[in-house]
Every structure is written in structure tokens, then in C-alpha cells.
Amino acid sequence: MSYFGDIYKGIKTLLAGMSVTGKVFLNNKNNTITQQYPDNRETLKMFDRFRGEVVMPHDENNEHSCTGCQKCEIACPNGSIEIIWDRQVDPETGKKKKMIDQHIYHLGMCTMCGLCIEACPTDAILWAQNYENSVYDRSALTKVLNQPGSKIMPGVED
Amino acid sequence: MNITLSITTTIYKFLSEYMSEGAANIGAMVTIALIYLAIFAVAGLYLVLLERKVAAWFQLRIGPNRVGPWGLLQTMADALKLVSKELTGTVKADKFLYNLAPYFVIISSLMALAVFPFTQEFQAFDINIGIFFLIAISSIGVIGILLGGWASNNKFALIGAMRSGVQTISYELSVGLSLVTMVLLTGTLQLSEIIEVQKNGWLIIQGHFPAIIAFMIYMIAGTAETNRAPFDMVEAESELGAGFHTEYSGMKFAYFFLAEFINMFIIAAIAATIFFGGWLSPFGITESIPWLGIFWFLGKTFVLVFLMMWFRWTFPRLRVDQLLTLEWKYLLPLNLLNIVLMALIVWLGLTIQL
Ligand code: SF4
Numbered sequence: 001m002s003y004f005g006d007i008y009k010g011i012k013t014l015l016a017g018m019s020v021t022g023k024v025f026l027n028n029k030n031n032t033i034t035q036q037y038p039d040n041r042e043t044l045k046m047f048d049r050f051r052g053e054v055v056m057p058h059d060e061n062n063e064h065s066c067t068g069c070q071k072c073e074i075a076c077p078n079g080s081i082e083i084i085w086d087r088q089v090d091p092e093t094g095k096k097k098k099m100i101d102q103h104i105y106h107l108g109m110c111t112m113c114g115l116c117i118e119a120c121p122t123d124a125i126l127w128a129q130n131y132e133n134s135v136y137d138r139s140a141l142t143k144v145l146n147q148p149g150s151k152i153m154p155g156v157e158d
Numbered sequence: 159m160n161i162t163l164s165i166t167t168t169i170y171k172f173l174s175e176y177m178s179e180g181a182a183n184i185g186a187m188v189t190i191a192l193i194y195l196a197i198f199a200v201a202g203l204y205l206v207l208l209e210r211k212v213a214a215w216f217q218l219r220i221g222p223n224r225v226g227p228w229g230l231l232q233t234m235a236d237a238l239k240l241v242s243k244e245l246t247g248t249v250k251a252d253k254f255l256y257n258l259a260p261y262f263v264i265i266s267s268l269m270a271l272a273v274f275p276f277t278q279e280f281q282a283f284d285i286n287i288g289i290f291f292l293i294a295i296s297s298i299g300v301i302g303i304l305l306g307g308w309a310s311n312n313k314f315a316l317i318g319a320m321r322s323g324v325q326t327i328s329y330e331l332s333v334g335l336s337l338v339t340m341v342l343l344t345g346t347l348q349l350s351e352i353i354e355v356q357k358n359g360w361l362i363i364q365g366h367f368p369a370i371i372a373f374m375i376y377m378i379a380g381t382a383e384t385n386r387a388p389f390d391m392v393e394a395e396s397e398l399g400a401g402f403h404t405e406y407s408g409m410k411f412a413y414f415f416l417a418e419f420i421n422m423f424i425i426a427a428i429a430a431t432i433f434f435g436g437w438l439s440p441f442g443i444t445e446s447i448p449w450l451g452i453f454w455f456l457g458k459t460f461v462l463v464f465l466m467m468w469f470r471w472t473f474p475r476l477r478v479d480q481l482l483t484l485e486w487k488y489l490l491p492l493n494l495l496n497i498v499l500m501a502l503i504v505w506l507g508l509t510i511q512l
């Protein structure tokens with residue numbers, strides 16, 4: 001009879017649900033996801049997927065992998081990225097080529113959509129996991145991502 | 159040390175040395191009422207805290223932990239805040255009923271506390287229709303909810319109140335019938351005697367199969383009676399704002415809130431008394447120390463309170479039609495069958511006596 005079958009199924013599924021939450025309850029001490037910020041400011045580490053701000057990693061020789069292709073600038077829906085570039089003579093080959101002067105990133109206008117990072121063909125820009133971005137003056141939110149004196153890593157353009 | 163635990167007579171005797179008999183009687187009642195009020199106002203606050211902590215643990219959070227050690231003073235602080243808040247109201251509200259409603263709710267839930275035997279003889283009011291009184295009183299609270307919803311002159315509040323009416327009227331039947339099932343076993347409605355009967359084994363063991371069914375139905379219906387999730391359509395936040403108490407603020411809101419938690423305690427306490435032997439210790443291990451009964455009683459009650467919190471943080475909210483289907487098509491017929499089964503078992507003497 002489906003009437004009693006329904007009751008049986010009902011009780012079974014309710015108990016299944018309760019066992020799931022019950023297990024979570026018992027294991028809660030080890031898995032608590034609450035972060036007691038700012039008490040744990042020193043030890044708090046953001047997870048990989050967190051989008052803090054766009055950064056350009058440099059290696060130990062102060063080299064980055066941005067070719068100045070401007071794809072990120074075009075991809076950005078908010079115009080948060082501005083690339084100032086010029087043509088310079090490459091010291092190795094003696095040919096003129098496009099190089100970035102400044103990769104300007106306006107954190108204040110960024111919506112953390114990630115399109116610039118997806119667009120970059122050389123993975124020159126990445127997400128950082130920092131989160132304390134408040135400043136007293138918004139001009140501090142305009143950042144130059146490439147460090148002064150940095151140049152492109154050899155071999156990136158090949 | 160010779161403290162008798164029957165508080166009513168103790169206070170009455172103490173007072174009657176100073177005043178006439180009638181005055182002493184009234185004095186004793188007032189004293190006990192004040193003691194109960196004070197204890198349960200604080201206990202209610204701590205139930206709220208417990209709920210928040212348990213909710214946090216179910217959701218992998220930490221819960222209140224800032225006010226006092228482990229957040230123990232959190233709800234005290236909340237209550238202070240609520241006391242100091244302005245009492246707002248709507249212009250077109252029916253002022254008299256609007257102000258009356260919270261008192262209806264809180265008084266009816268506090269009244270029910272009077273008849274519980276916390277331990278042997280520690281009972282404010284031992285009447286011979288104990289269970290009947292409890293069922294009757296606990297359904298008066300819904301009048302307060304209906305009044306509140308109606309008098310606020312707010313559509314959401316009215317819908318919430320009407321849902322509460324539907325819900326309480328339906329589930330009242332199941333609560334009553336499942337308790338009647340157990341009364342078949344005890345043969346008495348007086349709570350102290352019901353516990354006396356359970357000295358041969360808790361009723362859930364004595365009545366075995368039908369008692370377990372009755373307990374399950376009672377817990378479901380009891381959760382619905384207190385308007386708690388998954389039966390909290392009365393205050394379904396996503397649909398109705400805060401339901402019937404949308405227009406209440408400050409202490410009047412706190413009364414509704416406190417009443418909900420005291421009602422939860424009452425439902426659990428009834429279950430502990432009727433099904434799990436109230437203050438009786440398992441296998442009579444602490445029978446020689448009568449005041450330990452309080453701990454057994456509260457322990458059993460809190461396990462059941464926890465069960466209700468577990469329900470709340472596990473199950474999604476029902477729709478109104480599902481709610482009524484559950485009651486009228488499933489719980490009620492099962493309950494009636496269960497009564498017949500229990501009657502047969504009592505008649506044939508198939509109960510388990512330890
Ligand atoms: S994350 Fe989005 S908004 Fe921010 S700079 Fe990149 S493309 Fe622009």
C-alpha cells in the first residue's frame with residue numbers, strides 16, 4: 001500500500017537528513033569555517049579562489065611576463081586597466097618593439113570580474129589573496145603593477 | 159539539612175505564622191509566581207542562547223562568543239537592548255488588542271509551567287487534571303498570536319496570524335490524541351501520579367510500540383505547536399517579513415520571542431514527563447537523593463529541546479498545504495489507529511513492566 005509506503009519513505013528520508021546534519025554537528029569542532037578576524041590577522045590565510053586584487057608577479061631578476069599586448073585593457077569592462085607603452089629598441093636583437101612603461105590598475109574601479117586575467121595570453125597578471133585594501137585617499141588605489149626598472153622575461157614572447 | 163521540596167506548603171507555613179490563613183495563601187502564591195517568573199525569564203534567555211549556539215554548530219560556525227565568557231551574557235545584553243528600545247506601533251492599529259496580544263502569549267506559556275513536577279514534590283500546583291490543563295493552556299497562546307496579527311493592521315501580520323491559527327488548531331488534535339494514548343497507560347491525568355506509574359519503567363518502555371509512535375507524533379505536532387521550523391510558516395521570513403510580530407518592537411517583541419522558547423521548553427518538558435519518566439532516574443540509580451530529580455528532569459528536557467533544534471536546522475519549511483496534508487491525512491488517522499492499538503495492549507495486559 002502506497003499510503004504506508006509513503007510514511008515509511010518519509011521517515012526514512014527525514015532520518016537520513018537528520019543523520020547528515022547530526023554528523024556535521026558532531027564534527028563541527030574541527031571544521032568550523034568562521035574566521036575570527038581581526039583577532040587572527042597574523043594567521044589568517046585566504047583560500048586560493050579568493051579575489052583580492054590584480055597583481056603582476058615578478059621573479060628575482062625583476063622580470064615580469066607582460067608583453068604590453070593590451071588585451072587586458074580591452075577586456076576590462078570598467079576601464080580599470082590602463083597600459084602606457086612605447087616602442088623601444090630591444091638591446092639583444094637591436095629591433096624596435098612594443099614594451100610596457102606602466103601597467104596602471106585602478107583597484108577602486110575593479111569589480112573583481114577576472115576578465116583581464118582570463119584574457120592575458122602570457123599569464124602575466126594574477127589574483128592576490130590580500131584583503132585589507134582600505135585606504136584614506138582613493139588615489140592610493142591606483143597602482144602601477146610593474147615594478148620600476150622591471151623588464152620582460154626573456155622567452156615569453158616566443 | 160531538612161529542606162522539604164514541596165515549596166508551596168513550605169512558604170505557606172512560613173507565611174501563616176505572620177498573617178491570617180487567606181492572606182498567607184495568597185502570599186504563598188504570589189511568592190511562587192515571582193520565583194517562577196524570575197527563573198524562567200532567565201531560563202528563556204539561556205534557551206535562546208542555546209538555540210543560537212546549536213544553530214552555529216550545525217552550520218559550522220562558532221556562534222555568540224563576545225559578550226562574557228563563551229558568549230554567556232549575549233542574550234542578557236540583547237534583552238537589555240530590547241528593554242531600552244522604543245515601543246513603536248502602527249497608526250491604524252487597534253491599540254487595545256495590539257497591546258494585549260504579547261501578554262496573552264507570554265502569560266499562557268508561563269502558566270503552563272506551574273504544573274510541572276520538577277522533582278518529587280517540587281511542583282507549584284499539583285492539580286488532578288494536569289495534562290488537560292497543559293493542553294488547554296498551551297492552545298490559548300494562539301489567541302495572542304491571532305490578536306497580534308489582527309490588531310497590527312498589517313497584511314503580512316494578518317496572514318502570519320491566520321496561518322498560525324490553522325496550524326495550531328490542526329496540530330492541537332495530534333498533541334492531544336498522542337497524550338491521550340499515554341493516558342490510557344497511566345489511567346490518570348495528574349502529572350505527579352503519571353510519574354508514580356513510571357516507577358515500573360518509563361512509559362515509552364511500558365507502552366513499547368504504540369508509545370514510540372505516539373512519541374514521534376507528539377514531537378512532530380509539538381514542534382508545529384510552537385511554530386518552529388520546519389513549521390514556521392507563521393513567521394516565514396522570506397514570505398512575510400516577521401509574520402505576526404512584524405509591527406512589534408522592544409519588549410513587546412521580546413515577549414513573543416521569549417514565549418516561543420518557553421513553549422519549546424514546555425513541549426519538551428511534557429514529553430520528558432509523559433514518555434521518559436520526568437524526574438525519575440534511569441534504573442532508579444539516584445533514588446535515595448530526591449533533589450537530584452531536578453537534574454534528571456532538566457537533562458531529559460534538554461535532550462528533547464536539542465532534538466527540536468536539530469529538526470529546525472535540518473528540515474526545510476513546509477508549504478501550508480503540505481502542513482495540512484501531514485496533519486489531516488497522516489498524523490491524525492495514525493494517531494487514532496494508535497489509540498486503538500494502545501487500548502488493545504492495555505486491555506490484554508501486554509505492557510512491559512520492569
Ligand atoms: S578584474 Fe575585471 S574589472 Fe578588475 S581590472 Fe580585471 S577586467 Fe577590469
Ligand code: SF4
Nearest residue numbers: 066067069070072120
Ligand atoms: S598583462 Fe597580459 S594582457 Fe595585459 S598587456 Fe600584459 S601581457 Fe597583455
